[in-house]
């Protein structure tokens with residue numbers, strides 16, 4: 001059976017990569033592409049997808065009778081909230097990579113997704129999922145930890161969803177963290193943002209980067225560095241394809257690719 005897929009944010013860096021991946025994936029059919037700022041353009045121009053014959057739609061109202069089974073969203077948090085509302089009321093499963101959802105957002109989504117399912121992952125790269133798991137395993141053996149996340153210079157939210165989730169998981173894995181020794185922050189922000197359990201998160205934005213993160217853990221006389229690098233947006237696609245194929249069997253709202261990988 002073919003799964004019919006719509007893509008929100010089809011003109012974006014991630015959305016256009018998702019369009020190409022869906023078009024090339026056996027068992028999936030790209031049936032709609034939505035992006036208000038590229039509306040009316042041929043998907044070939046916008047995302048380099050050959051032969052689909054699709055025009056980019058302004059909003060999901062234009063989907064009409066196409067009836068996707070799954071919609072993928074890589075947009076911005078405010079747009080994603082609206083798109084997900086449409087998915088829930090239309091009975092379309094959602095796969096979401098957009099970052100910036102709060103706990104309140106997740107609560108609302110749990111109440112909203114009753115007739116279709118929603119799968120959210122702040123990071124669809126398998127290596128990043130392993131990095132978070134390794135950081136969580138290491139946490140109880142170290143008293144100090146800092147997270148440095150590094151992204152391209154167009155990323156609009158900080159810190160990244162991956163950095164926040166990593167800190168949350170490390171904070172849950174250990175309650176024994178040293179106090180920040182800083183008495184005077186000469187330059188405000190020099191010690192980064194205080195995440196869960198006061199784990200400091202530092203956000204670097206640099207032209208040329210894609211998505212990278214280093215977790216540093218220290219204890220007496222030794223440190224451990226766990227680093228993951230996504231050099232290309234294609235690194236996220238196997239995870240996105242896995243979620244698109246799995247979401248129909250995951251009732252309600254599921255968060256994190258680890259739930260599909262069993263790690």
Ligand code: NAP
Pocket residue numbers: 008009010011012013014015034035036037038074075076077079080082083096097098099100121122123124125211236
């Ligand atoms: P981007 O290039 O800015 O793409 C976002 C696209 O969504 C833009 O084309 C934007 O149009 C469009 N858009 C805005 N409002 C929309 C709406 N209501 N409906 C449909 N499309 C809309 O950003 P990106 O680098 O692709 O990243 C997108 C999101 O994915 C970010 O939240 C990022 O953090 C996240 N991300 C997640 C992962 C993961 O593995 N989970 C990996 C990478 C990135 P305009 O630019 O014209 O506004």
